Structure formats: C-alpha cells, structure tokens
Amino acid sequence: MLDSQVLVRETDFSKLAHTWEELAQAMAEQGDTTTPAKLKQLAEKTRRAELNIAFCGHFSAGKSTMINTLLGVSLLPSNPIPTSANVVKIRGGEKAARVYTMNGDVVTFDPDTEMEKLKQFAVDGDTVESVEVTYPGTLLDEHSSLLDTPGIDSTDAAHKIATESALHLADVVIYMMDYNHVQAEENFNFTKTLKDRGKPVYLVVNMIDKHIDFELDFESYKESVEEAFANWNIHPDGIFYTSLAEPDHPENQYAEFRQKLLELIAGREQLVGKSVRSAAEHLIEEHVQSLKRSHAGKRQELESKLDSLELAELDSRDAQAVSAALAQAEAQMEALKSSTAQARAQMEKDLGSLLDNARLTYYSTNEAAASYLESRKPGFKMGFLFAGKKTEEERKRREEALLAEFREKVAGNLDFHFKELMSKQLQAHDIRDEEYHARVHATQIEITGEFLAKHIKDGAASREYVMNYCTDVANAIKLEYRRAGLAFIEEVVGRLASRMEQESAAQLERIGILREMASLHEQLASLTASEENTRERLQAIMREGE
Ligand SMILES: Nc1nc2c(ncn2[C@@H]2O[C@H](COP(=O)(O)OP(=O)(O)O)[C@@H](O)[C@H]2O)c(=O)[nH]1
Ligand SMILES: [Mg+2]
Missing domain, CATH: 3.40.50.300 (P-loop containing nucleotide triphosphate hydrolases)
Structure with a gap:
C-alpha cells in the first residue's frame, strides 16, 4: 500500500490548470469558439x-x-x-x-x-x-x-x-x-x-x-x-x-x-490528475476535428478539381501515383530534348569511323601514283624530239591508270559502306522514305584528272613524296564523302527534330496537367500538415506543462 503511494507522483494542479489555460489561448488564436471555453472550465476544476x-x-x-x-x-x-x-x-x-x-x-x-x-x-x-x-x-x-x-x-x-x-x-x-x-x-x-x-x-x-x-x-x-x-x-x-x-x-x-x-x-486526487489530462487530450482532438471541419470545404473543392482532371491510366486522387507520373513525364521530356543531339553525335561518330577505317591506298596505288607524278614533272618527254603527241598520250594513260586505281579502291572500300550507313540512319529512327534512299544511292563523288592534278606539289618525286601525295588524295576523297554524309545527317536530324517537336507538344500538355494535379495534392497535404502541426503544437504545450 505504502509502496504504491510512493510511486504515485503528486500532481501540481495549479500548474496543470495553467497549462489548460495556455491551450485555451492557443485554440482561441486559431479562431475556435467552443473548445477554449471547455478548457477554461477544465482549468477551474483542475485548480480545485x-x-x-x-x-x-x-x-x-x-x-x-x-x-x-x-x-x-x-x-x-x-x-x-x-x-x-x-x-x-x-x-x-x-x-x-x-x-x-x-x-x-x-x-x-x-x-x-x-x-x-x-x-x-x-x-x-x-x-x-x-x-x-x-x-x-x-x-x-x-x-x-x-x-x-x-x-x-x-x-x-x-x-x-x-x-x-x-x-x-x-x-x-x-x-x-x-x-x-x-x-x-x-x-x-x-x-x-x-x-x-x-x-x-x-x-x-x-x-x-x-x-x-x-x-x-x-x-x-x-x-x-x-x-x-x-x-x-x-x-x-x-x-x-x-x-x-x-x-x-x-x-x-x-x-x-x-x-x-x-x-x-x-482516491480523488489521483483520479482527477489522470482524468483531467485525458480530458485535455480529448479537447485537443476536438479542436483538431473542428479545424478539419473548417477545412472540409476547401478540401472538397481541391478534390473535385482533381476529379475534373483526367489522364489515361492514372488515378488523379492518388498523390503518389501523380508525383511518380510527373517525374517520369519530365524525365521523358528531358530524354526527348537531348535525343536529337544524341542522334546527331552518334551519326557523326559512325561516319567518322567509317571514313577513318576505309583504306584507299595500296602498293599498287603508290606505284600508279609514282608513275603519274613522274609524267607530270616539267621536262617529262616520251620518244624523240618534238614527239609532243606521244608524251601527251603517255600522260593521259598514266592519269587514267591512277584514276582507275583510286576509283576501284573507293568503290570497294568506301562508297558501298558509306551508302549502306547513310541508308540505315533513317530506318534506325523508324522513319521510312524511299526518296531519301534513292538519293543516298545516287550519290556520286567524281574523281577526275583535275582532282588528281590539284594535289600535286612542287618538289622531288621521292618515295615519301609519293606516299604523301596518295594520302592527300585519299583524304581529299574522304572529305568529299564527309561533306555528302554530313548533308544526309543534317536531313535526318531535321526530320527527328520535327518529330520530337510533335511528341514534346503532347508531352508538355501531359506535364501541364500533371503539375496541376501535383499542386492540388500539395495544397491538400498542406491542409493535413496544418492540422497535424496544430495537434503537435498543442501536445507540446501539454508536455511542457507536465
Ligand atoms: N421499481 C423501481 N422503480 C424505481 C427504482 N428506482 C427509481 N424508480 C422510479 O423510477 C422513476 C424514475 O426515476 P428517476 O430517478 O426520476 O429517473 P431519472 O430520470 O433517471 O432521474 C421514479 O418514479 C422512481 O421512483 C427502482 O429501483 N425500482
Ligand atoms: Mg432525473
């Protein structure tokens, strides 16, 4: 008997009463017109x-x-x-x-x-x-x-x-x-x-x-x-x-x-000490409920706005589903925006490595080039004096030989692969266009005598010079292919960009609706948060008053 009496902490009733008055004050500040009066009655009773x-x-x-x-x-x-x-x-x-x-x-x-x-x-x-x-x-x-x-x-x-x-x-x-x-x-x-x-x-x-x-x-x-x-x-x-x-x-x-x-x-004091605390807790709850009732109109308005917004396969009342859908749509939008740039970079990279890997000069090419370059040197003569016609014929022959050499290598090692690559770019993005393919296949990079002549530099016809000449010509050919390729890539990018614009317009509209839903959910959540905060604040007053 004594033990249990020792364990029961004596209640400071006037301090508790003061706490109930503080609660009443806080609730009155919130515009509650009924609960504060009850708390004041409770305070009076508690004090006694x-x-x-x-x-x-x-x-x-x-x-x-x-x-x-x-x-x-x-x-x-x-x-x-x-x-x-x-x-x-x-x-x-x-x-x-x-x-x-x-x-x-x-x-x-x-x-x-x-x-x-x-x-x-x-x-x-x-x-x-x-x-x-x-x-x-x-x-x-x-x-x-x-x-x-x-x-x-x-x-x-x-x-x-x-x-x-x-x-x-x-x-x-x-x-x-x-x-x-x-x-x-x-x-x-x-x-x-x-x-x-x-x-x-x-x-x-x-x-x-x-x-x-x-x-x-x-x-x-x-x-x-x-x-x-x-x-x-x-x-x-x-x-x-x-x-x-x-x-x-x-x-x-x-x-x-x-x-x-x-x-x-x-057992009055012990009973009252316990009961007034639970009564105060109940009054806090009553206040929160009245706050909830005062939010009911606003809540209903927000909810009916949510109901009026519709998106396929989405429950607009489900806050989590809405925020997940919004995050997904925004990520898709970002991906869509960068997709064109990514596609361009990829196509340019593919073209670059195709050109880098295409071998256009072989031993036979060097031989033909040496012979061609020799025929282009000043003072090159065939036959006897004044046999200008023969010399000219020999020059032509050597030029043709080198042209044939380059044309063959380009046809076998570059042109075919180039057309295949360009052709597949549209398909890779699910765009079908026969006319584009026809244009790709009709692409013709002409290698002419003037083209060969343009790359001749003055100087001795050393072995090294011949090799450099071949490389210059090969690079110049590749440059022509690169120009043609970039034009096709530009065309594909243009098509992708306009398709992206259409898709993003639809996506933007969806994002707009999702953002509206998310904002309504935010407002609903802030109502709930204000109710929770009120409860917690009042409970904190109560804890501090113990
Ligand atoms: N038979 C019987 N009548 C009772 C008893 N207690 C009260 N009454 C009667 O029941 C009626 C109603 O009682 P009252 O005390 O006014 O009820 P209240 O409305 O609950 O306050 C009165 O006529 C009482 O005399 C009981 O134990 N037995
Ligand atoms: Mg009665």
Whole structure:
C-alpha cells in the first residue's frame, strides 16, 4: 500500500490548470469558439482538484432517485415531475442552491425549503446554464460532486447538449439503465464512446425488483448483460445491480455501489490528475476535428478539381501515383530534348569511323601514283624530239591508270559502306522514305584528272613524296564523302527534330496537367500538415506543462 503511494507522483494542479489555460489561448488564436471555453472550465476544476462523478443514462432509469438515496436527502426532483434538462451538480459544503443562467446571473435559494424553485429552474433548459447545490453531511466533501445529467437519448437537443458539454468535466461516469432496457442500442453506443475517450465507466442496472425469477434465473440475466457489452467490445470498470424501490432485494448491490463511490472519493486526487489530462487530450482532438471541419470545404473543392482532371491510366486522387507520373513525364521530356543531339553525335561518330577505317591506298596505288607524278614533272618527254603527241598520250594513260586505281579502291572500300550507313540512319529512327534512299544511292563523288592534278606539289618525286601525295588524295576523297554524309545527317536530324517537336507538344500538355494535379495534392497535404502541426503544437504545450 505504502509502496504504491510512493510511486504515485503528486500532481501540481495549479500548474496543470495553467497549462489548460495556455491551450485555451492557443485554440482561441486559431479562431475556435467552443473548445477554449471547455478548457477554461477544465482549468477551474483542475485548480480545485475537483472530482465529478456524472450519472448518465436513459431518463427514468432512476438517476435522480439514486443520487437522493446516496445523499440521504431528497434534493433532486424525481419522476413523475419532469426530468431535469440541465446538469445539476451537487457537492459538499454549506447548504445552498445556485442557478447559473445563460446571461451570467446567479439566483440563490434554500434547497430544503425552496425545492419547487429548483424543480422549476431545472426543467428550463433554455435560460438555465447549470444548477449547483452544496449540501453538508453527505458522502460528498467540498471537492467531490455528483452530476445529475439529462437523459442521453433525449430527442430534445438541449438535453443532449447539456450532457455532452458536461462530459469533459466528468472524471467517472455512472451509467444507469432500467432493468428492462439494458439491450437498447443507445446504451452500447454511449458507453463505447465514453470508454474510447478513456473515461472510467461503471454500469448500474437499476430496478432489478422487476425481475421475475421463474422466467430466467438472475445469474443468467447477469450473464446476458455482461455478454451484451462484451459483444460490443465494451469493458466497464464495474457493473452493479440495484433496486431502490426494494432495498432488501436479495440481489441488491446498492451497498457495494455506495462503497465504490466512497473509494472513488477517497482516491480523488489521483483520479482527477489522470482524468483531467485525458480530458485535455480529448479537447485537443476536438479542436483538431473542428479545424478539419473548417477545412472540409476547401478540401472538397481541391478534390473535385482533381476529379475534373483526367489522364489515361492514372488515378488523379492518388498523390503518389501523380508525383511518380510527373517525374517520369519530365524525365521523358528531358530524354526527348537531348535525343536529337544524341542522334546527331552518334551519326557523326559512325561516319567518322567509317571514313577513318576505309583504306584507299595500296602498293599498287603508290606505284600508279609514282608513275603519274613522274609524267607530270616539267621536262617529262616520251620518244624523240618534238614527239609532243606521244608524251601527251603517255600522260593521259598514266592519269587514267591512277584514276582507275583510286576509283576501284573507293568503290570497294568506301562508297558501298558509306551508302549502306547513310541508308540505315533513317530506318534506325523508324522513319521510312524511299526518296531519301534513292538519293543516298545516287550519290556520286567524281574523281577526275583535275582532282588528281590539284594535289600535286612542287618538289622531288621521292618515295615519301609519293606516299604523301596518295594520302592527300585519299583524304581529299574522304572529305568529299564527309561533306555528302554530313548533308544526309543534317536531313535526318531535321526530320527527328520535327518529330520530337510533335511528341514534346503532347508531352508538355501531359506535364501541364500533371503539375496541376501535383499542386492540388500539395495544397491538400498542406491542409493535413496544418492540422497535424496544430495537434503537435498543442501536445507540446501539454508536455511542457507536465
Ligand atoms: N421499481 C423501481 N422503480 C424505481 C427504482 N428506482 C427509481 N424508480 C422510479 O423510477 C422513476 C424514475 O426515476 P428517476 O430517478 O426520476 O429517473 P431519472 O430520470 O433517471 O432521474 C421514479 O418514479 C422512481 O421512483 C427502482 O429501483 N425500482
Ligand atoms: Mg432525473
């Protein structure tokens, strides 16, 4: 016993109360008009470490009768007098009854002699905010109260609101039911909500004097009650079966129930410390929910905009799918943009290596070139004096021989491969054009006598000079092929660029839609983030206040 008392940290109630006021302030700054008031009430109650035991349940379950019995005084009006529409709070203290009105007025009267007034005020839900009775000599001390709440199932909204608005101040809920109405769905709904909110809930099945044993034995009845709540996954902190009309009923657990209340009152500080924290947590949640409700319109607007944007095979509501699709489309766009440049570079590289690898000069070429160059030297003569015609014929013959030599090598080692390469460039990009192919195949690089003559340089006809001459001619031929090839490449690039433009126009349109979707998702996410931030900020205030 001592050990457990040592372990329980004493609560600094005034510090906690201050924290609730800070929370209220933060929420009020957010424009919340309901939750801050509840937190201020909670702060007031916390400062006094006040215990509230709320009696809830269907009207006529016997709540008021039970409270009167517990107090040993007939304070509360009971049926058939109309049930109270307001929460009536009773605590220990000097004998007094106060009625708090909506306008902030307080009317006091004597609870012993002026009960009719209380009855009158207690039924008037419109103007009365709450009724508070203090009474000495009962099981209640100044810091412990019993709350008599209106029936929770009431169709009258005022009753419902009165009960709802008192719940954040209830540390323990006594849920009373009429023996015959235990299986009513409202019982399960209400107690489940309470348990989900972390409230201790004790069930009281009252009026067990209505039980007729030969129909069903009492044990079976109790089992059926417990089973019904268990089926709803509701685990009450205790169940009591009572009769107020027949105190001597053999199954009456009124005494045990009263004992339980005494225990709760004795453990007040610990109970209140725990309960106000969970009430504050709940109010934070309530605030976040109200923030969510205030975002609902904007959220719906964003979502319907998303629904109006359509792209094939994409769920526009799926934020992840949208951002993945956008990233993919942008990457494709980049690839598309660089594809033309890449294709050009590749084609130029292929042409370059084809030309580099084409061998145009052989031993026979050098021989023919040496012979040709010799015939071009000044003073070259064939036959006797004045045999100019013969010399000219010999020159022509040697020129033809060298031309034939180069033409053969070009035809075999260059021209064929060149045409094959150029021809396949369009096909490689899936473009079909017979006319282009025809032009490629019609390409003719003429090697003429003037061409050969153009590369002759002055100087001795050494072996090295002959080789250089051959290389010059070969390079000049290759240069002609390169020019022709670059013209074809330019044409292919032009075709690719215009196709790319068409494709990118479609792609750009898609990217535009995806960006719009992504921005709507961003706005939705920022709403959620602001709700989360609010929750975290309030929770941080709460942690710091511990
Ligand atoms: N038979 C029987 N009647 C009861 C019992 N407890 C209360 N009542 C009666 O049930 C009616 C409703 O009780 P009341 O306390 O006003 O219910 P409330 O609306 O929950 O406050 C009154 O007429 C009570 O006298 C009980 O244990 N057995
Ligand atoms: Mg009542």
